[in-house]
Amino acid sequence: MGVEWVLICHGLVSVLVVVSFLCGRWPIFEATFIQRFHFFLTFGAYDYFLRFVGFVFGSKCKDAVLSVEYYCCDRPNPLLQIIYLAIISLTYYFVAKSSFVYIPGYYLSEIHRYISLSAVAVGILLFLLTSFSDPGTVKADNVSHYLSAYPYDNIIFSEKECSTCKIPKPARSKHCSICDRCVARFDHHCGWMNNCIGERNTRYFMAFLLWHFLLCLYGTVAIGLILAGRLKELKVIHILTVYYGIENSFWDLAPHVVQWLLGSYNTQILLMVFLAIVSMLLAGFFGYHAKLCLTNTTTNETFKWEEYMDWQRKLKEAKASAEALRQSISGLSTERKPLVNKWSAFFRRSPLEDVVVVKNNVYHKGFIHNIQEIISPLSTRKSFTRTKLKSS
Ligand SMILES: [Zn+2]
Numbered sequence: 001m002g003v004e005w006v007l008i009c010h011g012l013v014s015v016l017v018v019v020s021f022l023c024g025r026w027p028i029f030e031a032t033f034i035q036r037f038h039f040f041l042t043f044g045a046y047d048y049f050l051r052f053v054g055f056v057f058g059s060k061c062k063d064a065v066l067s068v069e070y071y072c073c074d075r076p077n078p079l080l081q082i083i084y085l086a087i088i089s090l091t092y093y094f095v096a097k098s099s100f101v102y103i104p105g106y107y108l109s110e111i112h113r114y115i116s117l118s119a120v121a122v123g124i125l126l127f128l129l130t131s132f133s134d135p136g137t138v139k140a141d142n143v144s145h146y147l148s149a150y151p152y153d154n155i156i157f158s159e160k161e162c163s164t165c166k167i168p169k170p171a172r173s174k175h176c177s178i179c180d181r182c183v184a185r186f187d188h189h190c191g192w193m194n195n196c197i198g199e200r201n202t203r204y205f206m207a208f209l210l211w212h213f214l215l216c217l218y219g220t221v222a223i224g225l226i227l228a229g230r231l232k233e234l235k236v237i238h239i240l241t242v243y244y245g246i247e248n249s250f251w252d253l254a255p256h257v258v259q260w261l262l263g264s265y266n267t268q269i270l271l272m273v274f275l276a277i278v279s280m281l282l283a284g285f286f287g288y289h290a291k292l293c294l295t296n297t298t299t300n301e302t303f304k305w306e307e308y309m310d311w312q313r314k315l316k317e318a319k320a321s322a323e324a325l326r327q328s329i330s331g332l333s334t335e336r337k338p339l340v341n342k343w344s345a346f347f348r349r350s351p352l353e354d355v356v357v358v359k360n361n362v363y364h365k366g367f368i369h370n371i372q373e374i375i376s377p378l379s380t381r382k383s384f385t386r387t388k389l390k391s392s
């Protein structure tokens with residue numbers, strides 16, 4: 001039983017670390033152990049490490065660590081790209097090494113050897129496309145083009161100049177401090193891609209996420225089918241029921257089957273668990289970005305909207321309180337009004353409850369239109385090229 005428990009503990013710890021690291025800031029984990037662990041992993045642990053280095057090796061060593069951090073986190077670098085390529089190729093290598101010997105099997109035909117290789121190749125292709133495509137860099141010679149494609153909403157975007165590039169800042173664009181350039185319809189800077197995700201490569205990024213989610217799901221199901229096939233081929237159920245006299249019911253057989261699988265196919269099970277966890281994380285990430293695309297918003301804009309809504313709410317609350325105060329003062333100074341029914345007074349809403357802030361996203365023009373805008377970015381369309389020619 002020792003090996004099984006080590007495997008279970010390993011799986012649980014991996015899930016905890018991966019979920020805390022990637023999803024610890026999600027609202028569902030607010031004020032939970034997962035959120036505290038996320039902050040420890042992202043800030044606390046590094047802070048303790050820096051203090052430890054400074055204390056043991058001196059300030060010069062601490063500066064060296066800080067400069068490594070600057071290179072890795074604040075400058076464009078291919079570190080995460082290399083890690084991605086290592087993860088996908090090593091995972092494929094281990095899957096092929098451990099499981100291809102059972103293909104063709106009871107449930108999977110030989111074609112899956114080639115389908116899996118092609119699916120991984122398409123994944124890497126989408127990765128390269130997202131990494132090395134232009135996200136929509138705004139320069140002096142194309143800024144008028146972007147200005148006509150993205151009008152200001154005068155809510156979260158108003159006429160401005162980029163203080164670094166010294167060119168007008170089109171609505172929905174942002175200056176990426178890592179790449180040191182302005183990017184149209186800026187979503188975020190993706191470390192894994194070593195590139196910004198913007199107007200022109202959001203489509204590749206979305207395809208990358210969806211493809212990798214499907215790829216991991218395919219891997220999980222395929223390994224599951226290989227194991228189910230082995231169970232069938234080796235007549236495990238028959239042996240367990242006939243020779244070992246175990247009751248032929250799911251609950252009686254399950255522990256024995258699991259024990260047999262963990263004993264004989266632990267590499268495949270580890271790979272299956274890993275792929276299942278990654279596919280779930282990718283599904284969440286894809287779902288989040290799909291929602292943004294469907295409502296024609298970007299990650300960058302969600303922060304801007306949060307700020308704007310917060311400010312509007314405070315402003316409206318202040319106005320409502322001032323109005324309530326004014327009314328109570330004028331009520332005191334004028335003659336006593338006829339008594340209000342005490343029940344209606346009891347149920348009367350506080351003026352603060354009426355404060356409603358509406359998010360008016362002018363770029364949201366219906367789901368179909370929004371999807372078209374992702375697939376065929378506005379600045380690549382002929383109508384805006386003509387506008388540019390007319391204006392120049
Ligand atoms: Zn700029």
Ligand SMILES: [Zn+2]
Nearest residue numbers: 176179189196
């Ligand atoms: Zn960038």
